[in-house]
Amino acid sequence: MATASEVAARFEELYGYAPDGVWSAPGRVNLIGEYTDFNEGFVMPLALPHTAVAAVARRTDGILRLHSADIDAPLAELRVDELTPLSDGGWAAYPAGVVWALRDAGHPVTGADLHLASTVPTGAGLSSSAALEVVTALALDELFGLGLTRPELAVLAQRAENAFVGVPCGVMDQTASACCAEGHALHLDCRDLSLRQVPFDLAAEGLRLLVVDTRVKHALGDGAYAERRAGCEAGARALGVSHLRDIPYEELPAALERLPDDKVRRYVRHVVSDNHRVAQVIGLLDAGDVRAIGPVLTEGHASLRDDLRISCPELDLVVSTANAAGALGARMTGGGFGGSVIVLVESGDTDAVTEAVLGASAEAGHTAPRVFPAVASAGARREK
Structure with missing residues (x-):
């Protein structure tokens, strides 16, 4: 498992300067309540110890650069004002979609450099994509001083997956990643997003x-x-x-x-x-x-x-x-x-x-x- 210091060091190797910070967001496993979230029902996930970790720095020139330690692909460079929903962006569509969703909601995100590493197993139904989205959203929220609540971050991350990536998921995965508490399961009402730590x-x-x-x-x-x-x-x-x-x-x-x-x-x-x-x-x-x-x-x-x-x-x-x-x-x-x-x-x-x-x-x-x-x-x- 890559530590925050290791992810930060790799960021510096890639970009030539230190990141503004390092954030993490977990995958989740759902205890009960499946296919109920998009029916505005109830779910009960808990966060896993496995996380997506992101070293991130703010940019002001409209450039978004993305790199993953887990994907054999070169660094991706995009312009934030040219991000297009449903384009074939591979793994980069998840963090890029978050940038698009934030800007589409009127938040002044002007670019960023990101390096990501994840221990959430992919393809295992443990929300590896939601972890990527939420860690990106949390980092950008703090770096740009957006003042969003955790449930608001989850909804924006869900919008990134629905509208930008094209996956019609409910809000459970992103809310679990953003809002779960250690030693608790999360009882979430997917209609009003009220939650209780159990x-x-x-x-x-x-x-x-x-x-x-x-x-x-x-x-x-x-x-x-x-x-x-x-x-x-x-x-x-x-x-x-x-x-x-x-x-x-x-x-x-x-x-x-x-x-x-x-x-x-x-x-x-x-x-x-x-x-x-x-x-x-x-x-x-x-x-x-x-x-x-x-x-x-x-x-x-x-x-x-x-x-x-x-x-x-x-x-x-x-x-x-x-x-x-x-x-x-x-x-x-x-x-x-x-x-x-x-x-x-x-x-x-x-x-x-x-x-x-x-x-x-x-x-x-x-x-x-x-x-x-x-x-x-x-x-x-x-x-x-």
Whole structure:
């Protein structure tokens, strides 16, 4: 993991002078509430220890220079007044999109030099892109004295991904990266962006939350996110509400009877029931019954697999194997068709569950997963 000092030193090698500062923003894992954010529902992510780190200096000449330690590509040089949404910018589109979104919102960003390095696994459903966006937004906010709040930074970072990069994501990933607190999960209302920090100290309970990165990404996922978003919006229109968040869980059976399209019906059932699962988890954590959230996680996976249909054999095998080996619960997390699974385990069962998952994946001929603990960590911050 590159330290702030190392990233700053590399910046100086690249640009010939010292940066104005170094910032970091974490990836996230979502405990519960999947595909609910763009339905103005509820989510419950926590920040990971893995971060994107950016050394940044302010410019006043309209030039934006970008370099990544993680991509084999030359330094990119752009003009801030020529940034164009939906142009093919590769990795640089994420920080460049933030500059565009800030300027489009009327903020006087006049250029910058950036060097970025990230330890957030890419393609694992852990929000590596949101970490890049948020660390860029936080640095520019401070360097240009914009005075934006963390939720405002998250919304601008989301706009960069939606309008500039062209990914129709909700606001959860960016808000988690910007706003999470160490030792807490973030209960976020995606309608009004109100948030609550919920204590989530698993170690004190003798528990661990493992992330199993399957290291696979299926092409079937291409366009699937946008298709499901469109299906959810069609369901909301058919039910006469602005967003599926407005369908109470108690009224779900009656609502489903009004939907003739089976696919839309499945999507609606998942979103409304997953919003309910977020409420269940909040209630259990508030009551101090942390272990009881395990079955809710597993129930959430079944919904993602059967109703939303975004799972895949690798994810399903990890979930079933972990539960059979003694886990309290498990589910896929993120956009699906690959990526990661979260597994709630007793601390003493960590090795046995990990070995079972690795063994089953090997026996099935799958790519060997990467397994690591998810420790609720701090959100975006200045490092030096």
